[in-house]
Amino acid sequence: MNKIKENKNLVAYISMAIGFLLLILIATRGSAPYESVAFEFGDFSVQWYAVFILFGIVFAAILGFLELERYGQDPNIIWDGLLIFVPLSILGARLWYVLFNLDKYNGNIGRMLNVGEGGLAIHGAIAVVFVGLIWFTKFKKVDYFFVLDIVGPGFLIGQAMGRWGNFMNRELYGPVLENPNWLPPFIKENLFFSGKYHHPTFLYESSWNILGLILILVFRRKKFVKLGDILAFYLVWYGVGRIPNEILRMASGVKEPLMLFNIPVSIATSVALILAGILVFIIRRLTNKNIISYDDYGKKAVLFDLDGTLLDTIDLIYKNIKETFKIHFPNKKLSDEELRSFVGPTLDVSFGWYEKDPEKITKMIDTYRNINEKNHHDGVDSYNNAELVLKTLKERNYKIGVVSSKINKFVRLGLEQNGLISYIDIIIGSDDSPVHKPDPLPLQMALEKLSVKASNAAYVGDHPNDIFAAQNANMMSIGVSYSIHYKELLGAKPDQVIDDLEKLLYIFN
CATH class of the missing domain: 3.40.50.1000 (HAD superfamily/HAD-like)
Known part of the structure; x- marks a missing residue:
């Protein structure tokens, strides 16, 4: 039975990887610079950024569904969670952005809540999910850290795919890249500004997150990976990968939109995530000597x-x-x-x-x-x-x-x-x-x-x-x-x- 489930998961992983590549192929058809709009219905348009994020959510949900099913938990928990946390995450990401740009809105609540105006910060979405799951897991009678161990890989999927949405918008790039010839032409040409090629920081961060996802998928079946370790790994891995990318991005001359006491919020928050991941790892082992392996949860x-x-x-x-x-x-x-x-x-x-x-x-x-x-x-x-x-x-x-x-x-x-x-x-x-x-x-x-x-x-x-x-x-x-x-x-x-x-x-x- 477990062998059948493992094969089912492998097919799902391969299908999602192919789907991701096809989505990139469709989005970058034609010549650079590419359109940021995926399709239109009259006056209504959908951005490629939204399409990549949406597919990231779907892929993350499929991954979570398979994992809950594998451990004998009600897999419908994932759909209930999406209904609750997708809108709350968007709101959290928006409020996090607004919190550090209050002077931009002059107290206008309508503009603050207007997601269409632009301005979302992923750290706000993460915070909403971590806090909201405390209530959600108690209500569903599942272990908080088990669910977070499932959510962590989902975040990596969403963040890896979301960065390609930034690429389509021609944003989140780094400083001038002196030798861009190692890049595929479709990436290189879309990051050509003012006669110069720029570092594809979106690609660095997306690749870093995909590598982290692969490591989780490989190691989470090992007995040394305890309940809560995947969460800890995600926090540290994402934080470590985000910091150099933010430094490169700011070196491009683009102004950091979120600042706190003249410190970039994205870097400060990434440091906090790293520390939180280390603390989760250490404290859980100090306070729970008999902590079970993640793979033993079910x-x-x-x-x-x-x-x-x-x-x-x-x-x-x-x-x-x-x-x-x-x-x-x-x-x-x-x-x-x-x-x-x-x-x-x-x-x-x-x-x-x-x-x-x-x-x-x-x-x-x-x-x-x-x-x-x-x-x-x-x-x-x-x-x-x-x-x-x-x-x-x-x-x-x-x-x-x-x-x-x-x-x-x-x-x-x-x-x-x-x-x-x-x-x-x-x-x-x-x-x-x-x-x-x-x-x-x-x-x-x-x-x-x-x-x-x-x-x-x-x-x-x-x-x-x-x-x-x-x-x-x-x-x-x-x-x-x-x-x-x-x-x-x-x-x-x-x-x-x-x-x-x-x-x-x-x-x-």
């Missing part, structure tokens, strides 16, 4: 409790407990309610109800495990459809784990006896974690080893501690109605309750 997992959930070990547990008490408490007769209470907690907790001496508790645990190993070899059964469910979930690319209050050795034994072990990616037993359910740590350990976010995972169990552990780990909680703790299980308020494991296949389809 991974999903279903974790299971073992006893009473996957395996019907209730009778085995009762038998083990009774034999253990015959040795350590021969005069103690356990009631059905007391026996039931042993299903769920760890042995040190449940034996601690009857014995306070730690050494004696340890001896009871050793006795229980010896008895369990002997009795376990008689075999235990899995619940209905357990193998079908695990097999199907694996086929649907879910990671599968077992988090149990039983030690790892016996978890593995029970799974092997039922032919389930081959479907399991991770086992966390009571001897693998320093604390136990309802503490979320065992579940978090499993997710960390699987490289799966809690929001992409669920835990299935039969005990209220299972539900509490899932809730504490910010995971989806699912209870089974065949639990011997059913009433208490409902009291823990699981997100879902199923009466057969097969129902999971309707939840995780």
Whole structure:
């Protein structure tokens, strides 16, 4: 399935590259200098700059759509985002330009908002998107940095194509170029002013952004690229590339339209972007030691409790407990309610109800495990459809784990006896974690080893501690109605309750 998606992405990349080249070919047909107007309808005209920007938005949207689809997210998020952020970005770019040219408008609000008059600054659009996505990602319930990692390449596409719109307008060029012969004739001739050829700064910046895009597409599937790194790379890459181009452009004699305390705003903002990218990279690593790889974002997992959930070990547990008490408490007769209470907690907790001496508790645990190993070899059964469910979930690319209050050795034994072990990616037993359910740590350990976010995972169990552990780990909680703790299980308020494991296949389809 992933191979098909990768091939689909490759076809899309090649198609967009061909489309970009065709657009340049169409725009530069004829001889230079080229018309800045792409086409007209009566008095209404569309500039080539707008056409390049529009295609840049479309290509960026396609790239984002494919990436969201690849990670199992709702790809329609991209269309909702475009409806909201395209007009807001235009407004932000306009207001950013106006902010540093207030004296030009003399307080005329109409002129300030008149985009047709000319004057947009890309940094304003970037700022609007970064701030607006804080709200948008919370509303859509997706990770803020994941979305920004998708938006970053889209910005590079838009900026790379937008620069060709500047070329058609014969703007954003550099100082005189003494030896222009290395340039293609159609570029060279369109940058011929007052008897001199000029540096194609539009080409430098467009090429720089395309190179950055290629690097992202190549490296974002690598495990060393963490969530948020693509954003950080974009900020630094774009800022580094923009500064020398701005210096060259100003060396052409063109007046910088945006100034702040006699400092070009484009350069100051680019420096700020570089610093922001470095800070994002450093701070995220300092504050989040378990930050997942970007490529792991879409991974999903279903974790299971073992006893009473996957395996019907209730009778085995009762038998083990009774034999253990015959040795350590021969005069103690356990009631059905007391026996039931042993299903769920760890042995040190449940034996601690009857014995306070730690050494004696340890001896009871050793006795229980010896008895369990002997009795376990008689075999235990899995619940209905357990193998079908695990097999199907694996086929649907879910990671599968077992988090149990039983030690790892016996978890593995029970799974092997039922032919389930081959479907399991991770086992966390009571001897693998320093604390136990309802503490979320065992579940978090499993997710960390699987490289799966809690929001992409669920835990299935039969005990209220299972539900509490899932809730504490910010995971989806699912209870089974065949639990011997059913009433208490409902009291823990699981997100879902199923009466057969097969129902999971309707939840995780």
